[in-house]
Amino acid sequence: MSKKKKTERPEDRARGVASFEEAATWLSQRGLEDIECIVPDVAGVARGKMMPVEKFLSGPTMTMPTSIFTQTITGDYPEDEEADEIYDPTDGDLVFEPDYSTLAVVPWASDPTAQIIHDAYHKDGRPVDTAPRQVLRRVIDLYAHRGWKAVVAPEIEFYLIEPNTDPDYPLKPPIGRSGRPEIGRQSYSIAAVNEFDALFDDIYDFSEAQGLEIDTLIHEEGSAQMEINLLHGSPLELADQVFLFKRTIREAALRHKMYATFMAKPMSNEPGSAMHIHQSVVNAETGRNIFSDEDGTPTREFFSFIAGQQRFLPSVLCIMAPYVNSYRRLTRASVAPINVHWGYDNRTVGLRVPNSSPQARRVENRVPSSDSNPYLAIAASLACGYLGMISGLSPDDPVDGSARQLPFGLPRGLLESVVKFEECEELVDIFGKSFVATYRAIKQAEYETFMSVISPWEREYLLLNV
Structure with a gap:
């Protein structure tokens, strides 16, 4: 019974x-x-x-x-x-x-x-207009006016590091339960995750107490680099979860005498940290994924969504890579993308289409770094896809092999990216002149602060040689 x-x-x-x-x-x-x-x-x-x-x-x-x-x-x-x-x-x-x-x-x-x-x-x-939650709501409303609902699933990478109270000293991986720090690459290693069992128990307990749902937790490529994947859902709810997860992970790490950092490139010889965003769009009334026809084939909207991301992602990179440090991740020597090519189940491109059923057909944006504001990064990514769909854009051909040796398709630095954002009329219409002007002013001020600091590289190579 x-x-x-x-x-x-x-x-x-x-x-x-x-x-x-x-x-x-x-x-x-x-x-x-x-x-x-x-x-x-x-x-x-x-x-x-x-x-x-x-x-x-x-x-x-x-x-x-x-x-x-x-x-x-x-x-x-x-x-x-x-x-x-x-x-x-x-x-x-x-x-x-x-x-x-x-x-x-x-x-x-x-x-x-x-x-x-x-x-x-x-x-x-x-x-x-300048409040990040309101910015995301505005993009969600654009979809709603077309009878669409966006669905997202973020993946957030971060590093565990030893406490570092002097910013002049490089960061180091923490000591796990074995009493030794990690060396070499430990991708998907269960043993490497188990090094920090007590910490992850706290993360899961804290998350459950807040009603936050973790899909999976894995060890990424870097030393003590982890990734948490969240279940898919509405953009605002998932942005809230990323916002709260960052607080939760930092607090749990402090309990175990560690730092958790979401810097895009915290250590020079380790991979950067990303916030990949899986995206799909459903019909608001029926719940059907509009990226797939009834016979399971991809739709025009699917390809136009990709095309919109290809055209406009370079112009919102200052949101997805918001700091000078963010661009250290987006290099040819890294595992991060350097362009906006797309491909099926291809992790070397900026836009990956994972293997899935027709109902789960989605586009993974691999460009954003984990230091980005989740509300703004999700809003920017969805705005690009939206512009592609309403304009009926067509993407280029998918890349079958590695895209890492293809030309750069993304801005190389923060100031260049800010200029592209401000000069893109379609994106200014979506984000609003007030937000764009404010964001530009903030990023330019941060860049000037960065330029006031002399780096070790300058002292090493310029002090006695020029």
């Missing part, structure tokens, strides 16, 4: 409720005392306020200054000649509304604590 399925109550959920009333019940049931009210900034850093749960329940809306979305990764603010497009000269407050579907516990907190992600609005109710 089959058992009747139990109806899930809001207070039973590990993550997310539908309303303020359900949130109040959820928080009370768990005896939570504090709540982190957070918002991802342009870099993907969690900003916000900590407050007692009682205060949150008395008025869940919070305010923070407009400058929260113009801050660079160094904590500075751009000095831009077009400042009127970027700044509120009074640095007035924005309004932040909680998204109750993101409510979860903070399992590593010393006191009973919850967390909830907020969306940014102006005082008159308009969404903030």
Whole structure:
């Protein structure tokens, strides 16, 4: 005799409720005392306020200054000649509304604590153009107006490293349970993963407590380089999960006296770290994958999606490779792509079509690095495919062999990439002039900060030779 399925109550959920009333019940049931009210900034850093749960329940809306979305990764603010497009000269407050579907516990907190992600609005109710979650929502809406829903599944690579308190010293792999650091390549090694069993137990426990679902965890090519694959789903939900996973992995690593880093190229002799994005599009009413016909063959939309990515990915590379360090990964000597060719089950190209059933037909974007903001990277990738589909673009022929010796098809540096972004009218129309101007100003300011630092290479080869 089959058992009747139990109806899930809001207070039973590990993550997310539908309303303020359900949130109040959820928080009370768990005896939570504090709540982190957070918002991802342009870099993907969690900003916000900590407050007692009682205060949150008395008025869940919070305010923070407009400058929260113009801050660079160094904590500075751009000095831009077009400042009127970027700044509120009074640095007035924005309004932040909680998204109750993101409510979860903070399992590593010393006191009973919850967390909830907020969306940014102006005082008159308009969404903030420069807020990453709103940028992604705008792209999702473009798909919805065509009767489409995008589906994504990110894969996030990261390194475990020994604590490094002096930035002048190179990074090193941590010591595992064997008492020895990793040497050589350990791709897909179970033994190498088992070196850090206790850490991964915490990652899984923390993730379960927050309602985050891990599909698989593997060891990647680099020393103590790992990859976590997430289940496919809606773009906003998966971007939230990547945002929260990064926090979770860093916190778990600290418990084991390690750092976890999502830098694109943290060690010169090791592979870079990527955030691959698997993408498909379904009919919003039927749920059918529009990349496949009824007989299972690929559709025009499938090829146009690829063509859109080929044409426009170079112009959004500054979002998918957002720092000077990101371009150290995109080199010929690396396993990362250097162009936007595509191929079937080919890991040397920027756009891979994995082997799959017709219903699961998808395109894997292998260009983004793991240091990218997940909201912006997913928005940018989907925007490129969208432009290809609405324009009916056609891709070039798929590459059968290695694409690593083919010419570069991506910008070689951050400033070049920023210029391409700003000059692409189709992308400016999607992202908005305000976001593009702000993003350009932030990246140029970060580049100027980088240029103020003299590297070991310069001291090694220029000091006594020029």
